Amino acid sequence: MVKIGNLELGEYPLLLAPMEDVSDPPFRAVCKENGADLMYTEFISSEGLIRDAAKSVQKLDIYEYERPIGIQIFGNEIQSMREAAAIVEEAQPDILDINYGCPVNKVACKGAGAGILLDIDKMVSMTAEIVKSVNIPVTVKTRLGWDNDTIRIVEVAERLQDVGIQGISIHARTRKQMYKGEADWSYLNKVKANPRLHIPVFGNGDIDSPERAKEYKEKYNVDGMMIGRASIGYPWIFNEIKHFLETGQKIPSPExxxxxxxxxxxxxxxxxxxxxxxxxxxxxxxxxxxxxxxxxxxxxxxxxxxxxxxxxxxxxxxxxxxxxxxxxxx
The missing domain is CATH 1.10.1200 (Non-ribosomal Peptide Synthetase Peptidyl Carrier Protein; Chain A)
Structure with missing residues (x-):
């Protein structure tokens, strides 16, 4: 049984990735009905939250039928992230997630999202402060590194665990790759092989079919998978993967x-x-x-x-x- 804190997520959970302007309540509703085990909101700006910006506050909307549900925040200032975390906790999600993976320029080039991968010490310090400021489980979504020369994901996962996160989702690309090229899941194997690591590790990137999900599950030893782009307009992917993992047979496409x-x-x-x-x-x-x-x-x-x-x-x-x-x- 995979657990984040006291949340039981099943033997091999499938997570809906946080996607800007996609992972909103309407989309989450159809994904939940079609097999998503844990879902995250769109990422929310910490600065927007503490300034009570309408768009940011609206993203805090969660519904009971969605549980377990995580709210994700991003930012580059530790104090702002602490204050935003407190606001998130008031919305009563099951999990608070920190976005250390967004590669888009307007986020990463300001030192937030994947931009913090250029300053691992700050990443760890920020995470520690957020963990201390809330009473709900904290998870992290990140990438392998900024580029191929800065991949330190084994160390990063361990250090984040040591300051209190209770789960990590890793998009197996660097920030430089954006969404291009093939995701390199071999690094996830290395993370899982670390004998000091005991938190669940979820793999993300290129899971676009039941066959690939089965192949990667058997090959890379992760505790579950986070699915993003393949679910857009096709929420059935979650149940299709589950069925294939259990039976080796494909569910017919929805008519x-x-x-x-x-x-x-x-x-x-x-x-x-x-x-x-x-x-x-x-x-x-x-x-x-x-x-x-x-x-x-x-x-x-x-x-x-x-x-x-x-x-x-x-x-x-x-x-x-x-x-x-x-x-x-x-």
């Missing part, structure tokens, strides 16, 4: 009625939570995967991602249901 039902549910919650304009805008990234593989679908997708009203998107979904009735996914 059109199920895809439409989940897309509608996601859309409805998105509009309800964010308002029509923003809810529709942020749904656009999901449509390609919800309907991937359907022939001659491009005109419908183009209309979906350019529609500005809820009614218009619903009408297009109704059209899809009629035009493609009986279509079977391979």
């Amino acid at each position: 059109l009625p199920e895809r439409l039902a989940v897309a509608r549910k996601h859309l409805d919650f998105s509009v309800q939570w964010k308002g029509e304009k923003l809810g529709i805008l942020e749904m656009r990234r999901h449509y390609t995967n919800y309907f991937r593989g359907m022939p001659n679908f491009k005109p419908f997708r183009t209309r979906m991602v350019t529609s500005d009203t809820y009614e218009e998107v619903c009408e297009i979904l109704d059209e899809v249901s009629e035009v493609f009735a009986g279509y079977e996914f391979v």
Whole structure:
């Protein structure tokens, strides 16, 4: 049984990665229904939280059915991160997660996210202060290093454990790689081989199919997996991986009625939570995967991602249901 603090996550948990403008409550709802064992919010700016910025505060929204749920924060000032951690704890998540992995310039080049991988001592000090400031389990998501010359992930994992984190998720790329090239999970093997390490280690990067999940589980010895981009518009990936790991057999891909039902549910919650304009805008990234593989679908997708009203998107979904009735996914 894999545990973070007193939270029991099952024998081989699958985690939903924190993704900006993706891992919001509407998306988390459909992932939870389809097998995610632990989910994290979008990352939240510590500076935004302590200044009571509306966008940052809204990201604290969590729901009972999501549990266990972690709230993730990022920042480059230790005091701001301590204050933000206290605000997060008031929202009563099960876990507080620290983002030491975001590679985008506006975060990393300010010394936050993956930027702190250039200053491991500060990373450890910041983590220690956050752990001391809250009474809930603290976890970390990070990368292998800033670049190939700065990979110290075995040392980093041990030092973070020693100051109190209770789990670590490692995206097996460097910051320099961004999301390009192949993730190198061999470093995760090295982390797990450290006899001093006893916290769970979750692997992240390139898990895009049940077959690859099984291969990496058997090869790299991690305690579970964190899934990010492969879940966008395809929340079924969690249950598909679980079934394949248990049986060696693949679940058939969801057919059109199920895809439409989940897309509608996601859309409805998105509009309800964010308002029509923003809810529709942020749904656009999901449509390609919800309907991937359907022939001659491009005109419908183009209309979906350019529609500005809820009614218009619903009408297009109704059209899809009629035009493609009986279509079977391979």
